[in-house]
Amino acid sequence: MKTLLAWALWFSGFIHALAADSAPAPGNIGGAEYPRIGSDRSVTFRFRAPEAKKVQLGGGTGLVKDSLDFTRGENGVWTLTTPPAVPGFHYYWFVVDGVHVNDPASYSYFGWGRECSGIDVPEPGVDFYSIKDVPHGAVRVHWYESKITSKWRRAHVYTPPDYDKGRPRFPVLYLQHGAGENERGWVEQGRANFILDNLIAAKKAKPMILVVDTGYASFAGATVGTNRSAATAAFEEVMTKELIPSIDVNFRTKTSRENRAMAGLSMGSGQTLNITLRHLDKFAWIGAMSGAPRQGFDVTTAYDGVFRDAAAFNKKVKLLWFSAGTAEERFHASTVAVHESLNKAGIKNAFYSSPGTDHEWQTWRRSLYEFAARLFRE
Amino acid sequence: MKTLLAWALWFSGFIHALAADSAPAPGNIGGAEYPRIGSDRSVTFRFRAPEAKKVQLGGGTGLVKDSLDFTRGENGVWTLTTPPAVPGFHYYWFVVDGVHVNDPASYSYFGWGRECSGIDVPEPGVDFYSIKDVPHGAVRVHWYESKITSKWRRAHVYTPPDYDKGRPRFPVLYLQHGAGENERGWVEQGRANFILDNLIAAKKAKPMILVVDTGYASFAGATVGTNRSAATAAFEEVMTKELIPSIDVNFRTKTSRENRAMAGLSMGSGQTLNITLRHLDKFAWIGAMSGAPRQGFDVTTAYDGVFRDAAAFNKKVKLLWFSAGTAEERFHASTVAVHESLNKAGIKNAFYSSPGTDHEWQTWRRSLYEFAARLFRE
DSSP, rough: HHHHHHHHHHHHHHHIIIISSSEEOOOOOOGGGEEEEEEEEOEEEEEOOOOOOOOEESSSSSOSSSEEEEEEEEGGEEEEEOOOOSSSEEEEEEEETTEEETTSSSEEEEEEEEEEEEEEEOOOOTTSOOOOOOOEEEEEEEEETTTTTTTEEEEEEEEOOGEEESOOBOEEEEEEEEETTTTTTTHHHHHHHHHHHHHHHHHSSOEEEEEEEOOOOOTOOOOOTOOHHHHTTTTTHHIIIIIIHHHHHSSSSOOOOGGGGEEEEEEEHHHHHHHHHTTTTTTTTTEEEEEOOOOOTTTTTHHHHHTEEEEEHHHHHEEEEEEETTTHHHHHHHHHHHHHHHHHHTTTOOEEEEETOOHHHHHHHHHHHOOOHTOOOO | OOOHHHHHHHHHHIIIIIIIEEEEEEGGGGGGOEEEEETTTEEEEEOTTOOOSOOOEEOSSOOOOEEEEEEGGGGGGEEOOOOOOOHHHHHHOOOETTEEEEESSSSSEEETTTTEEEEOOOTOOOTTTSSSSSSSOOEEEEEEEEETTTTEEEEEEEEEEGGGGSSOOOEEEEOOTTTOTTTTTTHHOOHHHHHHHHHTTTTSSSSOEEEOSSOOOOOTTTOOOOOOHHHHHHHHHHIIIIIIHHHHHSOOOSSGGGEEEEEETTHHHHHHHHHHHOOTTTSEEEESSSOOOOSSSOOTTHHHHHTTSSHHHHHHHHHEEEEEEEESHHHHHHHHHHHHHHHHTOOOOOOEEETTOOOSSSHHHHHHHHHHTTTTTT
């Protein structure tokens, strides 16, 4: 009797967990049942590895700080349920006896310098990055030849919904990914195209062209290896001498500095500040997401002293904008410090704080939504 | 002395193999040294898995028919050199103690119903699918709402180089992938955009729009599971009632049947024949790559008897075109059989045989090159 009751309780709990309380993750391949997301935003993974001694969910991501062990079940099927996850996109992978393995039930996304599995945990009531029945812009693959790197480079270019109607010209936002990511990030993980579609449809942002390139660019013939500084050394030159001219020739852009913005996240934030603040003849709108200078920021010497003459800076720059998530504590603290130090020096700038989000795409989706809404107005 | 000589020979062989005789595969991530392709087109893989008992290169692909064992070296690094490979794109993956693992040094491509690693083995002297310094069309991501499947669907649309210059209208080729692949295949694996760029630049093909959608489409609410027939059941209706209208509204297309072609590979070949031969009011150009009907093809009854009146068929259809690779023997034989049986029945049709290539993308790249050159000519 006791056994039967225990079984009944177990069984009802099982059915509840499977049917009522969780659903397949929205991006699963071909209607796969797992991974599943619970109503409490816990994520349940399943993976078949009959010969494995140990299966873990890799840690150090925004999904789980520390690696978590799977439990072995029948037929070599391993399962794991995470604690409730922060909403948004998370990279993940399994570690099977020490080897990184992607989940066959999920698509791959480029992050951490490799293809990773990805899962998007919905945020209740939030749909600013969802595809909706509004006019859609197009994301175009744009190849251009780079003599500086001696490579063909691939950018993604979003053109707004009205681009093909008539011959209007549009302002341009250049938007950069973070370390270990590439030009796919802002569209595939960030959903930048849907964010702009929705903003433009609601008349909350001006129609604009969005250009997403990879921030990795090494000089032709350079030895790069694993040296990030060499791997990105040519980007400033590629961007100013090759990418921008190629976009201005191939798309109907407005080419004045008042019609050109640049923003980026993490490594891309550093690149944005380095490039824009040294090329104010080319940019008037600047967005730094989760990547303000962290140490030794001196407002009088930073970026070749661009902040020394506050009045001149404020006249020239239409928007200097920072953001960080409250859960990425070090980034948040250093961004607040830079923001306040600029305030003290009389440099007009803005700061957006993303509640509860980490060094992850939910911070950057929100950041793009906030930043894009302010662009190209005057 | 003998030992020294042996060592010198081994060492010179090693240096030769590493430096002179092989090079990193063209698609390696971030300049990774492995996989390497030898001058004999052998491929050398390296993979680190210190705890693994057995590492294999998965078989059953065009790269290797049977699984091949890696050899364990120092520090848990396993290596394997394949026999000389057929040129072209090959899916691959490692099997580590029974678990499918993608190569961290390669990008992922969607095939076999999951993300797989991919490697492109160059074909000497062949560059019709390479990116070149010619005018490039754009590949655009086109989202459309499908009421039939109750899903948003994503197609890729290639617009030719002159699309944005003036307001010309273009004919359209709809091009389908094979089983286990999706709408990314023809651009990422097939390089269809570069093939068309090069053909158009050489004036060997008419400028055209190319539409690549996924052939998977199930009716809203249908139970699909692993049933391919249910997973593709709605595609004919989606294509004729939703995709074509959406393309004709959003792109500057020529909309008459004489300006619309459809082709596909393998499963997509079957879909092409089923759809075009039953909708000759919509299509005048038909391409069937590696997927002619295999058994029980009766020219008098096939496709609702469309071949019964040869004169009427020949007048109506501008091109009925088949292809297969000589190394995919069963596909090749059945395609030749259909081709000959149609010839006997007086149905005008063409057959292209791809020398030495298997049921793989090199067959289909060549097929597209041959087929596209014949399209939209009178």
